[in-house]
Amino acid sequence: MSAYVGKYTTDFRHLYVGRTEAVLRPRTVEEVQLVVRILAKHGVPLVPQGGNTSYCTAATPNVDGTEVVVSLERLNKVREIDVGNMSMTADAGCILSALHDAASDVDLMLPLSLGSQQSCQIGGNLSTNAGGIAVVKYGMARDLVLGLEVVLPDGTLFSDLNSLRKNNSGYDVKQLFIGGEGTLGIITGASLKLARKPKATVTAFLAISDIADLSILLDRAQRFTGDAVTSFEYVSNNSLQLLLGKKPDLRHPLEQTSGHYVLLEASTSSHVLDLQGAVDALLEEAMGEDLVTDGTIASNEEQRNAFWHLRESIPEGEVLNGGSLKHDVSVRTSRLATFIEEASRIVKANSPEAILSVYGHVGDGNVHFNVVPPAGTGSVEFKAQFEGSVSPLIYRLTAEMGGSFSAEYGIGRVKLDLLATYGDPGKVALMKTLKKALDPGGHMNPGKVVAGDDRPHL
Amino acid sequence: MSAYVGKYTTDFRHLYVGRTEAVLRPRTVEEVQLVVRILAKHGVPLVPQGGNTSYCTAATPNVDGTEVVVSLERLNKVREIDVGNMSMTADAGCILSALHDAASDVDLMLPLSLGSQQSCQIGGNLSTNAGGIAVVKYGMARDLVLGLEVVLPDGTLFSDLNSLRKNNSGYDVKQLFIGGEGTLGIITGASLKLARKPKATVTAFLAISDIADLSILLDRAQRFTGDAVTSFEYVSNNSLQLLLGKKPDLRHPLEQTSGHYVLLEASTSSHVLDLQGAVDALLEEAMGEDLVTDGTIASNEEQRNAFWHLRESIPEGEVLNGGSLKHDVSVRTSRLATFIEEASRIVKANSPEAILSVYGHVGDGNVHFNVVPPAGTGSVEFKAQFEGSVSPLIYRLTAEMGGSFSAEYGIGRVKLDLLATYGDPGKVALMKTLKKALDPGGHMNPGKVVAGDDRPHL
Missing domain, CATH: 3.30.465.10 (Uridine Diphospho-n-acetylenolpyruvylglucosamine Reductase; domain 3)
Structure with missing residues (x-):
């Protein structure tokens, strides 16, 4: 029995290549209902699929080819x-x-x-x-x-x-x-x-010397701008250097390097409030106190786009350096700096050659604590080795600090083990109860999120 | 068998007087677990109770005295x-x-x-x-x-x-x-x-002549203040007059009466942005265009409290006029003015003597479309009559306009009929599935929210 393998069966990060006998692409909601009814009647499991950009293989079918892909791409009005x-x-x-x-x-x-x-x-x-x-x-x-x-x-x-x-x-x-x-x-x-839509947007690229100042700066920024901060993105110097080293056409926004950077953006729908003045006052105070050691405010849209391009290219920088092993963790914002420091210590002690690439949405307590293989190392082997030996220590630290092993990526099939280890047992039991109640046949995206008895009963 | 009747068995609005054999007041989470386990084991239904201030009798036990009240009041740390x-x-x-x-x-x-x-x-x-x-x-x-x-x-x-x-x-x-x-x-x-905490708060009491201008004013206020509007409360002239007529010590904030009022409050955590200036600019423009016909900004905390006291006394004004029959409905904010006008026409056509008291949180599309008995009428009889004949027309209009028959009060036991009539059948079926899955014995607050087969199986 041959089966289709291609864009509908390979996940975004190429972690998993599944197979399928059929990709169904209904044009209407009624067709989706019909498809689901027919598949349910015949006990055929299905995988709903959008853009298939999941970071945890939540939208790709299994390797055994028994699952039908239901793509929503034609429902696009x-x-x-x-x-x-x-x-x-x-x-x-x-x-x-x-x-x-x-x-x-x-x-x-x-x-x-x-x-x-x-x-x-x-x-x-x-x-x-x-x-x-x-x-x-x-x-x-x-x-x-x-x-x-x-x-x-x-x-x-x-x-x-x-x-x-x-x-x-x-x-x-x-x-x-x-x-x-x-x-x-x-x-x-x-x-x-x-x-x-914003009537005014202020975007700044700031250098910070002490990571513990991150949360102080966020609080200060919210107080000056009246909670108008839309983005507060952390970029470690390591992450930036990995990118700049491979992309010499990109420019460092500041003259001197620092250990830590923040891409701060504030915006307001008001045409009368002086948001620019508020950010200027913030930076004057923050630089006077050495909370911010250096910084620049985008003076036009081109500069703003350049700052954002840097931030958004960080994952590409990792790819160009052999790819990264990702830890998408969150802790309380009040514990984030401590977490990054502790987790970095763990990596240094257990895999001193590993290159850290730490960045993320620290305004939400979410950090991508990623690890890149040292130059010249086999990327696949390094990641497998790290994942088996050091990643568990990072996740254990996350749990001990009351954090989450999946801040925004989800569970899919790749984080089922972490859910079993670190999930609250009461929550996991409830999830199973809900899965069983809503999908008693277990046909709907089986093997994802809820492990175990959710396989279809053929 | 005698049973306790008192504050734990009578609901906030005195719509329902239940009975109970026992009020349990656990001191710890473990005691709550113990109580629930024992009651479940013996098939005894229970009613969880907080402050018992539900507007839909969700927290009061049944009249038959078979339900035990579990009060959380000692868990108060x-x-x-x-x-x-x-x-x-x-x-x-x-x-x-x-x-x-x-x-x-x-x-x-x-x-x-x-x-x-x-x-x-x-x-x-x-x-x-x-x-x-x-x-x-x-x-x-x-x-x-x-x-x-x-x-x-x-x-x-x-x-x-x-x-x-x-x-x-x-x-x-x-x-x-x-x-x-x-x-x-x-x-x-x-x-x-x-x-x-806000560093600046601006509170204004504004008169509007055309109710259709409500949503325009809200949008304008958000645009001037940069989405800093914290409250946008509508008070109809009827509601205000019902209150002022019974409370002569209260003062109308404006010199002339109007059909409609808005209590607008904006606040910001910023100490540098000029929120007061933004509201001043808003009112100058809005009054120049006759969007707002009259208005006053609280110049001190005492005046601000006076505005809020008026708004928060509206329900008391209804009580002093014989109490109100409440319709807690929501529609899209874009349809709110039309809803109020249409529903008012329905009342005028079907119960011309009824006094409307319309107010609420129109920034969220939520209006309390209440009806007060005409002076000299038996309040209980009027409300029963209205509820049986005109309320269904109001709820039908709400449904036809894609609105909700319960914007913020919930279902409890008093809105089960409305849920059965106007709830989406798919949603109601899912609710029953969830109730059955999580509470298969049906002991947990039976007869509320989910009707029917949720009674305990004794």
Whole structure:
């Protein structure tokens, strides 16, 4: 029996190559229902797929070829934009950047910003509760959802698309499907909150000498700007150097190197408040106190784009240096500096040759604590070795500090072991109860998020 | 068999007087678990109770006296405040205003503001996903929750109290208990987001002649203040006059009466941005365009309190006029003015003698479309008559306009019929599935939220 192998079966990070007998691409919600009903009737497991940009192989089929891929890519219409309600209703298969454009056309914005926004789909963003670079102001994908439309594992429809900001009429069941990674149903449509477009945006690239000052600077920035900070992104000097070393055309925004950098962006929808003045005052104070040792504010859109290009190229810098082993962890923002220091010590003690690449969304307590193989080392072997020996120590530290082993990537199939080890047993038991109640046949994206008895009973 | 009748068995609005054989008041989470286990073992149904301030009798036991009340009032400790993380972990039985004070002591705030905050408890606030007067900026109670601790119907514990802002490690199961009204488990503790205290607050009482201008004014206010509007409360002239007529010591803030008023409050944590100047500029423009016909800005804390006292006394004004029949509805903010006009026409056509008292949180599309009996009428008879004949027309209009029959009050036992009539069948079916999965014995707050087969199987 031959099976298709290609873009629908290979995950974004090339961690996993699955196989499938069929890729179904329904054009309507009714067709999704029909497909799900027929597959359920015949006991055929299925994998819902959006842009297939999951970082934890949540959207790729298994290697045994028994799972059918249901791609949402043809469900790609913006159904409605209500400017007065500041809401948008869209099909699940809409590309995120297309929704950005649609919102922009009516002078509003959809404030979900991800590296993969040119190819990821909103249904996948919601199924994985995506994070990104604007969480500090606008929250996670979950926080943008007013309503969902979901095809349940038996083919029936749940719909909650009235675009209301307040609705306490029973359990908020839509929440289960947000971050459910397609294991409880297939999101086919969503109603989303939009935001007002900024009238002023101030972007600064700042150097910090002591990592413990990160949280002090964030708090100070929020106090000066009136909680107008939209992004507060940390970049370690290591991460920046890995990138600049391979991309000589990119320019370091500051004259001197420092141990730590912050890409700070604040924005306001107000045309009368002086946000630029507030950031100037912030920097004057912060530099006077040596909280910030050096810094530059983008004076035009080109410079702003250059700062962001640097930040967004950090993962590419890792790839050009042999790729990275990723630890997507979060702790309380109050513990983040300590976590980075402790975890760095662990790496130095146990794998002194490893190159750290630490960066992330520290405004949310989320750091990508990544490790790059030393130059000249076999990348695959190094990562396997590190993952088996040092990663567990990093995750144990995360757990001891009350953190999470998956801040924004999710579980998929690659973090099932971590969930079993570090997940709260009460939560894991509840997850199994919910999976069994909503998908008793176990056909819906089996082997992801909930381990064990969720395989289909053929 | 005699049974206790008193504060634990009578609901806040005196709609329902239940009975009970026992009120249990555990002192620890372990005692809650023990109580739940023992009651489950003997098939005894229980009613979790916080401050018992539900507007839909969600926290009062049944009339037959078979249900045991489990009061959380002795679980009333603030467990921890992490200033750097801007979070607070508290027992479910903490009075909301006590949490306000605890946050204020460390120069932060818990931005959940309710009329009943002197007696309601945080566990109840979360179980009902409470709204209140600051939703337009800070969201519903749900939006403030970082984690929950819940005793499940079998006495086991689910706990998620790590106070993380980002955590995609599996289904976000805590969401089920927020707004679950105690039917899926008993919330015993919660971790909550705190906010920075405002450094500047501007409060204005504004007159509007055309209700359709409400949403235009809100949008304008957000654009001038950079989304710093914390409250945007609508008060109809009727509601204000009902109050002033019975409370001659209260003063109308404006010299001339108008059809509609807005209590607008904006605040910022910034000490450098000129929020007052932004509101001044807003009002100059809005009054120049007759969007606002009259208005006054509170010049000191005393005046600000006077504006808020008026707004918060509106329900008391209704009580002094014979009480009101409440319709807690929401529609899209873009449809709110049309809803109020249409619903008012329906009332005028079908019950011309009824006095409308319309007010609410229009920034969230939520209006309390209340009806007060005409002077000299028997209040009870009028309300029963209206509820049977005109209320269904109001709810039908709400449904036709894509709105909700319960914006913030919840379902309890009093809105089960409305849920059956207007709830999405897919959602109601899912709610039943969830109830059955999590509380198969049906002991947990039976007869609330989910109707039908949730009675205990004795």
